[in-house]
Amino acid sequence: MKNMVQFQKGYSILEFMKDYGSEEQCRQTLFQWRWPQGYICPECGGTRYCTLKARALYQCNHCHHQQSLISGTIFAATKLPLTVWFLAIYLLTQAKTGLSALALHRQLGIGYNASWSLKHKLMQVMKERDDSLLLNGVVQLDDVYWGGENHDDKRGRGSPNKTPFVAAISVNDEGYPVYMNMNVINGFRSSDIKRWAQKHLSPDSHVVSDGLACFAAVTTHGCQHTSIVTGGGPASVTHAEFTWVNTMIGNVKNAMTGAYHAINHKHLPRYLAEFCYRFNRRFELGSMMPRFGYVAARTPPMPMRLLKLAELQG
Ligand SMILES: [Zn+2]
Numbered sequence: 001m002k003n004m005v006q007f008q009k010g011y012s013i014l015e016f017m018k019d020y021g022s023e024e025q026c027r028q029t030l031f032q033w034r035w036p037q038g039y040i041c042p043e044c045g046g047t048r049y050c051t052l053k054a055r056a057l058y059q060c061n062h063c064h065h066q067q068s069l070i071s072g073t074i075f076a077a078t079k080l081p082l083t084v085w086f087l088a089i090y091l092l093t094q095a096k097t098g099l100s101a102l103a104l105h106r107q108l109g110i111g112y113n114a115s116w117s118l119k120h121k122l123m124q125v126m127k128e129r130d131d132s133l134l135l136n137g138v139v140q141l142d143d144v145y146w147g148g149e150n151h152d153d154k155r156g157r158g159s160p161n162k163t164p165f166v167a168a169i170s171v172n173d174e175g176y177p178v179y180m181n182m183n184v185i186n187g188f189r190s191s192d193i194k195r196w197a198q199k200h201l202s203p204d205s206h207v208v209s210d211g212l213a214c215f216a217a218v219t220t221h222g223c224q225h226t227s228i229v230t231g232g233g234p235a236s237v238t239h240a241e242f243t244w245v246n247t248m249i250g251n252v253k254n255a256m257t258g259a260y261h262a263i264n265h266k267h268l269p270r271y272l273a274e275f276c277y278r279f280n281r282r283f284e285l286g287s288m289m290p291r292f293g294y295v296a297a298r299t300p301p302m303p304m305r306l307l308k309l310a311e312l313q314g
Contacts, residue, residue: 010285016090026082034297074121076301093288098259120307127273129295135170136202140245141209142167163265169245177244179280182272190217197221208241
């Protein structure tokens with residue numbers, strides 16, 4: 001059987017260049033992403049406007065409010081041409097593995113600081129989009145730590161070099177994965193899992209986890225919970241109930257280690273979101289640009305000082 005992901009009709013770089021090769025094409029596309037029903041003034045709701053200063057600004061005919069195409073979006077205040085942004089979106093959404101800020105810096109011919117901020121803004125879009133997705137059906141759940149690998153002690157609590165995160169995969173009736181979600185949490189206490197479940201699980205889902213006590217807290221959100229006591233140790237990962245969640249944890253860890261020299265723990269949530277976003281849209285390579293763009297035009301600006309802050313958790 002052909003691999004459905006590998007053999008789907010993709011979106012070639014030639015097609016991309018035909019669609020988004022010029023600044024004017026990108027400008028028109030972003031206008032469509034932002035105002036699919038036509039221009040709307042954020043002040044008065046007016047729909048008639050004129051463009052000022054070589055089309056850099058849109059002015060409402062009714063209240064004269066002015067705004068630029070990129071203000072209020074993730075593209076706000078950028079000095080980069082839209083063609084660079086669009087190419088970065090293309091490269092990042094079509095990549096099989098992670099694409100580092102260093103790689104983007106080389107491929108896009110922009111400075112490293114600019115590529116770092118570009119990459120983190122695009123990952124932020126992915127994170128905001130995937131955070132709005134609720135997993136449902138049968139959901140395999142596992143506790144994971146990033147950093148400080150120690151195979152003898154899976155839980156490895158208390159190490160300052162380890163960042164805890166929840167890995168969750170919904171599987172369909174045939175047992176194949178549908179969506180995955182990986183979110184950094186404070187720790188593996190019932191209160192942490194309760195908060196996580198409220199944000200990321202549909203109340204009608206059926207959670208399968210190992211025997212770690214805190215996972216039972218998903219029932220406070222209405223979910224069913226089956227705990228499978230594995231006895232711990234490396235052998236526990238071979239349990240069929242956890243096949244997909246363990247496979248994906250391995251894949252994501254390997255991909256992150258391969259693509260990134262070092263990941264600052266405070267930015268881990270965005271890196272995890274990057275992998276989840278691509279995995280969750282692995283059958284949609286052809287429509288990635290407009291899907292991503294629609295969300296990007298609705299993601300609030302992220303100035304550098306916000307990008308550098310530690311992520312909110314959950
Ligand atoms: Zn107006």
